[in-house]
Amino acid sequence: xxxxxxxxxxxxxxxxxGAVWCLALVTVAVTVHxxxxxxxxxxxxxxxxxxxxxxxxxxLGLAVGVPFAVVIVAFNAVLSHNGLTVxxxxxxxxxxxxxxxxAGAMYGLTAIALCCAAALxxxxxxxxxxxxAFRRLSFSSALTAALATRMVPVLARDARRLSDAQRCRAGAxxxxxxxxxxxxxxxxxxALDVAATLEVRGYGTAGRAPALKRPWSRHDLxxxxxxxxxxxxxxxxxxxxxxxxxxxxxxxxxGGVLAACGLIAAAVLAPFADRRGV
Amino acid sequence: xxxxxLDRVTYAYAGATVPALRDVTLAVEPGEFVVLAGGTGSGKSxxxxxxxxxxxxxxxxxxxxxxxxxxxxxxxxxxxxxxxxAGTLFQEPETQVVLGTVRAExxxxxxxxxxxxxxxARGVEEAxxxxxxxxxxxxxxxxxxxxxxxxVALGASLATRPALVLLDEPTSQLDPVAGDELLGVxxxxxxxxxxxxxxxxxxxxxxxxxxDRVVAxxxxxxxxxxxxxxxxxxxxxxxxxxxxxxxxxFSLAGLAPLPVAVKDARAALRKRGxxxxxxPEPVAPAPPPRSHGRVAAAAPAPRRRGRxxxxxxxxxxxxxxxxxxxxxxxxxxxxxxxxxxLMGRNGAGKSxxxxVAAGLDxxxxxxxxxxxxxALLLQTPGDYFLHDTxxxxxxxxxxxxxxxxxxxxxxxxxxxxxERQRLALAVVMGGEAPAALLLDEPTRGMDQPRKxxxxxxxxxxxGEGVAVVLATHDxxxxxxxxxxxxxxxKGDVVADAPTADVLGGGWYFATQTARILAGAALDPAAxxxxxxxxxxxxxxxxxx
Numbered sequence: 001x002x003x004x005x006x007x008x009x010x011x012x013x014x015x016x017x018g019a020v021w022c023l024a025l026v027t028v029a030v031t032v033h034x035x036x037x038x039x040x041x042x043x044x045x046x047x048x049x050x051x052x053x054x055x056x057x058x059x060l061g062l063a064v065g066v067p068f069a070v071v072i073v074a075f076n077a078v079l080s081h082n083g084l085t086v087x088x089x090x091x092x093x094x095x096x097x098x099x100x101x102x103a104g105a106m107y108g109l110t111a112i113a114l115c116c117a118a119a120l121x122x123x124x125x126x127x128x129x130x131x132x133a134f135r136r137l138s139f140s141s142a143l144t145a146a147l148a149t150r151m152v153p154v155l156a157r158d159a160r161r162l163s164d165a166q167r168c169r170a171g172a173x174x175x176x177x178x179x180x181x182x183x184x185x186x187x188x189x190x191a192l193d194v195a196a197t198l199e200v201r202g203y204g205t206a207g208r209a210p211a212l213k214r215p216w217s218r219h220d221l222x223x224x225x226x227x228x229x230x231x232x233x234x235x236x237x238x239x240x241x242x243x244x245x246x247x248x249x250x251x252x253x254x255g256g257v258l259a260a261c262g263l264i265a266a267a268v269l270a271p272f273a274d275r276r277g278v
Numbered sequence: 279x280x281x282x283x284l285d286r287v288t289y290a291y292a293g294a295t296v297p298a299l300r301d302v303t304l305a306v307e308p309g310e311f312v313v314l315a316g317g318t319g320s321g322k323s324x325x326x327x328x329x330x331x332x333x334x335x336x337x338x339x340x341x342x343x344x345x346x347x348x349x350x351x352x353x354x355x356x357x358x359x360x361x362x363x364a365g366t367l368f369q370e371p372e373t374q375v376v377l378g379t380v381r382a383e384x385x386x387x388x389x390x391x392x393x394x395x396x397x398x399a400r401g402v403e404e405a406x407x408x409x410x411x412x413x414x415x416x417x418x419x420x421x422x423x424x425x426x427x428x429x430v431a432l433g434a435s436l437a438t439r440p441a442l443v444l445l446d447e448p449t450s451q452l453d454p455v456a457g458d459e460l461l462g463v464x465x466x467x468x469x470x471x472x473x474x475x476x477x478x479x480x481x482x483x484x485x486x487x488x489x490d491r492v493v494a495x496x497x498x499x500x501x502x503x504x505x506x507x508x509x510x511x512x513x514x515x516x517x518x519x520x521x522x523x524x525x526x527x528f529s530l531a532g533l534a535p536l537p538v539a540v541k542d543a544r545a546a547l548r549k550r551g552x553x554x555x556x557x558p559e560p561v562a563p564a565p566p567p568r569s570h571g572r573v574a575a576a577a578p579a580p581r582r583r584g585r586x587x588x589x590x591x592x593x594x595x596x597x598x599x600x601x602x603x604x605x606x607x608x609x610x611x612x613x614x615x616x617x618x619x620l621m622g623r624n625g626a627g628k629s630x631x632x633x634v635a636a637g638l639d640x641x642x643x644x645x646x647x648x649x650x651x652x653a654l655l656l657q658t659p660g661d662y663f664l665h666d667t668x669x670x671x672x673x674x675x676x677x678x679x680x681x682x683x684x685x686x687x688x689x690x691x692x693x694x695x696x697e698r699q700r701l702a703l704a705v706v707m708g709g710e711a712p713a714a715l716l717l718d719e720p721t722r723g724m725d726q727p728r729k730x731x732x733x734x735x736x737x738x739x740x741g742e743g744v745a746v747v748l749a750t751h752d753x754x755x756x757x758x759x760x761x762x763x764x765x766x767x768k769g770d771v772v773a774d775a776p777t778a779d780v781l782g783g784g785w786y787f788a789t790q791t792a793r794i795l796a797g798a799a800l801d802p803a804a805x806x807x808x809x810x811x812x813x814x815x816x817x818x819x820x821x822x
Contacts, residue, residue, distance in 0.1 A: 166664075168638070169662060200330050205392075
């Protein structure tokens with residue numbers, strides 16, 4: 001998953017605003033403990049991915065999140081001893097309850113939402129623009145992060161090349177340890193080359209970057225407003241009709257919950273309505 | 279003020295017993311275009327690294343003498359400070375681009391120099407326009423081709439408008455078109471903006487016409503520092519490996535002065551009435567030299583079809599999902615012992631065809647048939663090595679056969695380029711000779727002696743009955759080893775004929791000798807024989 005500039009409002013917004021907006025999505029995902037609201041958030045993030053023309057990476061994030069969710073459900077079902085509705089009886093503390101499964105599914109849903117938000121961030125927020133913003137605080141840390149992002153596709157290509165070369169060797173396939181050592185040695189060579197390049201681009205003399213004065217665009221303002229709304233909703237949603245998992249399942253589904261779903265969807269998707277100047 | 283001056287510089291890498299630079303004294307004036315010539319390991323790259331301050335600051339080692347870059351002493355100023363007065367470009371495009379977008383990449387050195395936002399924005403726009411990459415400014419660097427990446431890297435090294443640019447074989451990893459474009463850009467920078475250029479390059483015929491001076495480096499010392507014409511005269515006597523094909527043609531034919539460019543050569547022949555109007559059929563090249571004590575094949579095996587084929591590719595299609603087909607019904611039959619050159623522009627499907635033939639990629643349609651194992655040598659020999667010693671990569675008998683037994687205790691990464699290539703070739707060949715050997719761009723970044731050794735090696739294999747297919751942009755290599763050349767275009771075979779026919783009358787797919795002699799001969803030896811015949815004829819005509 002690498003950033004590529006596309007003609008969408010999220011790509012048009014400045015990177016700091018885009019990053020804060022994604023952080024707001026994450027905040028809502030971790031503070032809301034109601035499955036319907038979480039579901040609404042997840043659907044909104046997927047829709048935002050489509051509106052930002054990065055549906056594929058966001059769906060990939062979903063695909064990465066689902067196995068995590070399955071593992072969380074399985075662990076919670078086995079390890080949680082709470083809940084009264086036993087659905088699988090293995091004896092004593094190993095009994096699996098419906099409540100533990102549902103609670104695991106809730107945490108899993110949160111994990112999926114987080115993966116999708118992270119995927120949306122990496123596909124739609126310009127890391128270089130972000131680097132420029134953060135280098136005023138800590139240049140070397142920001143550059144290290146940017147380089148790590150840049151090196152991922154390079155090393156992936158190297159790994160593919162090495163793997164092809166090993167398939168071309170005559171005789172038995174090589175041991176995995178030997179292969180791993182070759183990949184590591186190759187990565188070290190690459191790192192040295194990049195370090196030399198940084199030197200000759202004047203990295204060693206880099207001082208505090210000058211402030212970049214850029215007027216706030218309509219998209220900057222829209223996503224900033226959306227982020228503020230999402231942070232506020234994260235706080236408000238904590239007081240929603242309760243969803244209890246233990247000892248028995250009970251879910252309040254009143255007008256407040258439905259309103260929260262609608263407001264979250266509106267807050268997430270509203271900035272995408274205006275596509276002028278993308 | 280002199281932009282670069284090295285005064286008695288001697289340098290040895292940390293742990294090395296032999297210095298990489300020995301008593302080098304050199305000066306480059308503003309606006310000069312200097313070409314560094316020399317074989318692999320001669321010290322060209324080290325000299326450039328000394329000029330940009332990486333030696334000794336980055337590499338360590340023992341340094342004596344003095345290097346001044348734009349008045350800055352490299353002993354006192356590191357490469358980051360030197361970057362303000364000298365831009366540097368290395369071989370590998372992938373590792374020279376450090377940020378995600380072209381705009382950010384061009385802005386990076388300007389921001390490092392502490393320029394304000396307006397100056398950075400202006401610098402980015404100017405570098406984009408000067409290098410012809412303005413249309414790429416908002417593109418992601420991960421989407422760019424090798425040639426585009428190298429241009430972006432050049433743009434980044436020039437963004438601060440240095441008076442000097444240092445380039446270490448910047449075209450070695452590029453196809454000829456991208457390489458020529460890059461050299462064109464350098465020429466323009468030098469001529470129009472007065473930027474001094476120091477360029478290390480193996481294929482001198484590409485850049486000699488733009489050069490003011492050529493500095494030949496041998497064993498870390500300056501062996502020759504002269505104008506291109508004088509350098510060619512020196513090379514003819516002292517370093518034949520550094521001669522361009524055109525100069526070799528003239529010196530073998532006993533003609534003087536030696537031509538710097540194709541245009542000079544044609545003019546000289548025209549003046550002597552040797553330009554060959556009414557030229558005869560192209561003359562086939564002489565067989566390649568001996569290699570590792572074995573005798574090269576006297577003549578390539580005749581072309582065979584059907585049941586005699588060692589490798590048969592029939593109507594191959596490769597249609598990736600959501601992308602253009604990479605092969606469109608390509609067919610190729612290679613007989614045992616036959617050597618075939620596969621040529622074509624970038625993206626024509628040469629590498630893909632080899633990958634499919636070797637079983638690395640599966641064709642969507644079509645068949646691959648071989649009488650035995652198909653070995654494939656990919657572009658980077660280092661990718662094949664997994665162990666700490668050469669002996670661990672191959673058994674004793676295979677090492678002996680490859681002529682590498684004396685290097686058994688060395689680390690594969692410490693071998694020279696030619697030795698690495700031979701080791702990789704032995705690794706893919708295995709104990710038993712394969713039915714077919716496929717090579718993908720085997721001469722990228724190779725100097726002349728290594729190319730000649732490889733040509734001899736391939737002819738030996740052909741003589742032993744191995745079918746050889748090499749994908750290459752190097753017309754000189756194709757002429758040296760292949761009796762038949764197949765031209766690919768957009769995933770299919772567009773020409774399949776004897777090498778003399780395909781590379782004789784071409785413009786782009788042609789050797790320098792063929793260009794000088796309008797296709798009448800393909801390599802310098804055959805061309806020189808032809809010229810001598812014409813000279814004799816001219817003398818006889820004059821006498822009668």
